Amino acid sequence: MNEPRYLIHEGSDLPEIPVADGLSRPEALAGPEEAMDARVFITDDEGRSIGHAALWWSDAPPLEGHKPGTIGGFDSTDEATAIQLLEVATSYLRKLGCTLAIGPMNGNTWRRHRYVIGSSGRGPFLLEPRNPAPHPIWWHAAGFEELSRYSSSLMPLDGEAAVSPALKERLEKSGIVIRPLDASRYDDELRTIHEISLKSFSNNFLYTPLEEDSFIASYRKVKDRVDPDFVRIAEKDGETCGFVFAIADLESAARGEKPALIVKTLAVDPSSRSAGLGSLLVDEVHRLGREKGFTEAIHALQHETNTSLKITGRHHGEAFRRYALFSKPL
Structure with a gap:
């Protein structure tokens, strides 16, 4: 089996790339109406996406002392692919002059952002972000640290x-x-x-x-x-x-x-x-x-x-x- 390959597709349109079983469709996590600057794909030897994310850098949120770029619309089949995907994404943002990668965030805080990192076990509520439990662990493994925290209270x-x-x-x-x-x-x-x-x-x-x-x-x-x-x-x-x-x-x-x-x-x-x-x-x-x-x-x-x-x-x-x-x- 060949090593996984990556593809960077600039623009908000979606390239025709088949998706591996169990992986969310890219447009379900970040639609073209969210005007991403690029999408990143990790593909297997059959040309299927086994990990993907969207990037925003031209209109990212301001943060004093930094030029941020954001990574959202993320999904991966496993930890190794996730780490590779995030490395490709951050390397690309670095080449564009960004000094800090922020995520998960679909461009800004008005859209989908944040990961659940702790729960009492109560079921999800309407309009609440949700994610597979391994995702924040994979981001940590890729060198990301917590930037800010949030909570919901009952x-x-x-x-x-x-x-x-x-x-x-x-x-x-x-x-x-x-x-x-x-x-x-x-x-x-x-x-x-x-x-x-x-x-x-x-x-x-x-x-x-x-x-x-x-x-x-x-x-x-x-x-x-x-x-x-x-x-x-x-x-x-x-x-x-x-x-x-x-x-x-x-x-x-x-x-x-x-x-x-x-x-x-x-x-x-x-x-x-x-x-x-x-x-x-x-x-x-x-x-x-x-x-x-x-x-x-x-x-x-x-x-x-x-x-x-x-x-x-x-x-x-x-x-x-x-x-x-x-x-x-x-």
Whole structure:
């Protein structure tokens, strides 16, 4: 048998390469709409892909002191192939002037990224990243180390509020009004949410702005699953200044389990000067979840330095899943 060979195909289109049994299709992990700069394939002596990944370097997230390139859309049949694949990918990024390889990440943090590295055994929830258990081990074997960590936490919806009556009164007196999403104006509401997201997340780790059209397209995919009551929008003097987006865990419901309410995104415009608004938004969506029969909430995919972890702690959240993003100096 011949030694495995590699192919680097620049552009977002997909070359016609058969895939070995048990390997995911490349487009299932990173579609051409994600505008990768190249794809890397390891092939066997029959010309079948036994490992593949996608590369982004022309518009990778900024990181002070580095020129990053990202590796995503990854799959491999075994550890040896994975190590070879990642070596080819990092060597190519190095030749292009990148100084740090980051992954798994499909170009930016708005898309698929992170690996599960620890779990209580609870089943996966809706919109959660997932991966074969060996993948982070293989990345470690290829010389990658953890760059950042994230967690998802579970907490009871016991009716306990984290916001004091005095703070709630102060926010209301300052002009804060909280309302549900208007489903009849779904796209317009998404435009408003997008604008607040850009303001709120601009200082986040590896942040890159996302075009409005792409943001709207991603939320249109879940429109039929969204309960407008679980998207709370805060306004001050008629201007939107924050929101919380929550959704029922329909994936666990499909498994016959009692679903939790997933608190997926919380954002507050820093210029609104509304200290405590994030906590109030979470209290509101927790209260509505409890009224609609939910007994648990999941605060999903929080970065290890995210200030929202303080809100999770006040609600007695306990981490049940941990994730990591990896990097390798080039």
